[in-house]
Amino acid sequence: MFNIFRRIRLLPREEGFFDLFEQAGNNVHQGAIALSELFADFSHAPEKVAKIKAMEHEGDRITHETMTRLDKTFITPIDRDDIHELIGKLDDVLDLIDVGVGRMMLYKIDKPTKQAKDLATVLVDATAILVKLLTQLRHGTSTKEIQQLCIDVHTKENEGDVILQQALGSLFDTGLDPATIIKWKDIYEALEAATDRCEDVANVVESISLKNA
Secondary structure (H helix, E strand, O other): OOHHHHHHHHOOOOOHHHHHHHHHHHHHHHHHHHHHHHOOOOOOOOHHHHHHHHHHHHHHHHHHHHHHHHHHHOOOOOOHHHHHHHHHHHHHHHHEEEHHHHHHHHHHOOOHHHHHHHHHHHHHHHHHHHHHHHHHHHHOHHHHHHHHHHHHHHHHHHHHHHHHHHHHHHHOOOOHHHHHHHHHHHHHHHHHHHHHHHHHHHHHHHHHHHHOO
């Protein structure tokens, strides 16, 4: 039994998962940047939204590749459930960014609000931290350093919560018609939910770090 266990331990592990995590993280960050650029200049919005949609499709491709590789890999560098959850949470961030801009097109919004721009800025900052966090995960950085980056992500998510509350409050203070209020509420909530998923990613990475400390 001991010899069998040793042979299993000595089998090569598939390290390509870290490549996929970093690809997904960079893709999410570029999606957040594209969102911020869209809000900074809303001209040619359909073309810019299509760019974000293409990034969302790329995220789906990376997720599918990760799951396919997971099915074919006997020994993984980290727990299988953690790989599944991490790649899924990363994909969720860009999915929600895509939902937000998609609703803007659906509702024929002519320009973004300041609060929408602020949420986009939070997403750029939060996803930039995720890129660093995923790099640290690959290199087995100390738990303390990873925890600090996770705290930074949590701080950004809290900023998103505050912006959302202020945005929702302002909708009822500006005399907007009910239909417009409902449209912007949907958009704000999708964008803020994307910041929540950034926090989810950080939580998964922190859990992985603690398990493997």
